[in-house]
Amino acid sequence: MPNQDDSNGPNMFNAAFELLQQWLNIEESDEIQPLGNATVYKTSVVIWLMLFQRLTPDASLKDSVEYFFANAPKGTQANRRLREGTLSTSNSSYCGARKRLSIDVVDWFQNRLSKSIIETTQPSFNAQRVFLIDGTTLPGFPSPALQAAFPPASNQHGIGVWPVVFLVAAHELSSGAALFPEVGAMYGENAISETKLAEPLICRLPPASIVMADAGFGIYSVANMANLSGHNFVLRLTEQRFVSHRKKATLVDSTATSRTYEYTWKPSAKERANNPSIVGETKLPVKLYELKIGDEWLYLITDLKASPKDFKDLYFQRNHIEIDIRNIKVVLDTESLQCKSVEMFQKELGMAMVAYNLTSQLRRQASFVANCTPRELSFTGVWTVYRHHLQARLFKDADQWKEQFDVALQRAAKQKLPNRPGRSFPRETYTRAPKSSHGKRRSRSQKTQETDETNLK
Numbered sequence: 001m002p003n004q005d006d007s008n009g010p011n012m013f014n015a016a017f018e019l020l021q022q023w024l025n026i027e028e029s030d031e032i033q034p035l036g037n038a039t040v041y042k043t044s045v046v047i048w049l050m051l052f053q054r055l056t057p058d059a060s061l062k063d064s065v066e067y068f069f070a071n072a073p074k075g076t077q078a079n080r081r082l083r084e085g086t087l088s089t090s091n092s093s094y095c096g097a098r099k100r101l102s103i104d105v106v107d108w109f110q111n112r113l114s115k116s117i118i119e120t121t122q123p124s125f126n127a128q129r130v131f132l133i134d135g136t137t138l139p140g141f142p143s144p145a146l147q148a149a150f151p152p153a154s155n156q157h158g159i160g161v162w163p164v165v166f167l168v169a170a171h172e173l174s175s176g177a178a179l180f181p182e183v184g185a186m187y188g189e190n191a192i193s194e195t196k197l198a199e200p201l202i203c204r205l206p207p208a209s210i211v212m213a214d215a216g217f218g219i220y221s222v223a224n225m226a227n228l229s230g231h232n233f234v235l236r237l238t239e240q241r242f243v244s245h246r247k248k249a250t251l252v253d254s255t256a257t258s259r260t261y262e263y264t265w266k267p268s269a270k271e272r273a274n275n276p277s278i279v280g281e282t283k284l285p286v287k288l289y290e291l292k293i294g295d296e297w298l299y300l301i302t303d304l305k306a307s308p309k310d311f312k313d314l315y316f317q318r319n320h321i322e323i324d325i326r327n328i329k330v331v332l333d334t335e336s337l338q339c340k341s342v343e344m345f346q347k348e349l350g351m352a353m354v355a356y357n358l359t360s361q362l363r364r365q366a367s368f369v370a371n372c373t374p375r376e377l378s379f380t381g382v383w384t385v386y387r388h389h390l391q392a393r394l395f396k397d398a399d400q401w402k403e404q405f406d407v408a409l410q411r412a413a414k415q416k417l418p419n420r421p422g423r424s425f426p427r428e429t430y431t432r433a434p435k436s437s438h439g440k441r442r443s444r445s446q447k448t449q450e451t452d453e454t455n456l457k
Helices: 009-020 028-032 043-055 061-071 092-100 103-119 144-149 194-203 220-228 239-246 269-274 308-331 342-370 379-391 398-412 446-456
Strands: 130-139 164-172 182-185 210-213 232-236 250-254 258-265 284-293 296-302
Touching (some): 028 043, 043 092, 043 103, 043 379, 092 342, 103 342, 130 194, 130 308, 164 194, 182 194, 194 220, 210 308, 239 258, 239 284, 239 296, 258 308, 284 308, 296 308, 308 379
Parallel strands (some): 130 210
Antiparallel strands (some): 232 296, 250 258, 258 284
16 A cells, blocks of 8 residues: 555645755755856856766766756856856866865755655654665776775786775665765775664664664664664564574564564674774663564564564664665666765765655655556656756746646656566666776786796796
C-alpha cells in the first residue's frame, strides 16, 4: 500500500524543492563565500552548474558554460557580460570557479536540503527515525593526489592504478534522504574499517534516531557509539556472534518462527583494545532475536522493545539502502568522477548527494499522484524527468516553477516499474565504467623487483 501518512500530500515537499526554485534560493551561498560584484561565476552559479553536471553526467565543462549562457537571466541586474553576450566560450573561468568553491558551502547546501526533506516526513518506527547504514567503494581518477589519499588495491603482481575510496552512507528510511557519507582509504597505511567510518556518521544523526545495519556492523563499538550519541540500534549478527551471545543470554519467549533472549552485552578485551571510544565499565542491556525467514534464520541484537514480527518487517527494509547506493553509483555515475584532487572529489560527491536527494523526493511526491509506494516508481525514470523538466531550465518566477513542477510530477508518476511477482535474481557485479589511465600500468612490487635483480646477478 502507498504511504499516505503525511496529511499534506504532495505539497509537503515544496519546502525542499523551493531551494532550487529560483536563483534567490541559493543566493545565501554568496553570503557564505562572497565574491566581487563583477564576478560571473558566483558561488550560487557554480553550485547550480555543478548540480547540472551531476544530473547530466555526460555534460562537459564547456556544456555547462553554454547551458549557463543560454539560461541565465539577462535583465538589468544581470552581469554585464551576460547582458551584452560577451561571455567567453572558454571553460577556464568556470573551471577556476569550481576550484575556488569552498567545501563548507557544498556541505551547507547538502545538509540544508537533506535536513529539510527529513523534517517533512513522519518517523518510521516507534515514533523514531530509522537510518540505514551501509558501506561501499568508489573508484577514483588515477591522479597522484587521489592515489596517495586512497591507495589502489595490490596483489602478488604489484600495486594497481585506480584509487579505491571507501565510504559509509546513511539513508533515512521514511524520506529516503541521504546524509553526506564518511569517506576514507580502504588500503594502505591509513586504511580504515567501515565500522570506524560509521562512528562519526552516527554522531551526525538527528537526536534519538535508530541505527540499523547489517552483520558487518553488528559489533559492540557500533552499538556503544549509538548509545553514547543518544540513539537506539537494530543490528544484524553473524551466526557465529549470535551463538556466542546466546550462551550467556536468557530465553524469554519461543515460538516456531522466533526466539527472544535477554542479555547484558559487554565488550571483550580485544574490542576495548581496538576501540578507544569504549571507556570504563560499560555494558548495554539488549535483546537477541532469532527470526525464521523461509529456511534461514535472521539474527538481530537491539536495545528496543517490539514484537519479533515488527523487527522482521523493519529489517526487511534494510535492503533499500543497497538499491539507493546502486542508484548513486550507476545512475548518477559517481563511479566515473574525473576529479584529480581530494577536495574536488568531495565537492562532486556532495553535489551527487544533492542530485540523489532531489530525485528521490520527486519520486516520493509522484507516488502520491500514482497511488503507489515511492519504490514502485523507477529511480532512473524519475531522474530523467527531473533533468529535462526542472533542471534543464531556469524559472523567472514562482508561478512558472509551480506550473512546470506540476508537469514534472505527472510525468514522474507514470514511471512505474513492471509488476513481476515471483521473480528473483542473484546479486550481480556491475562492471567498471571505462576510464582513461593515460597509459599507466600496474607498478611492480618491490619484492618482485628485488627477485628479478637477484636472478640477473
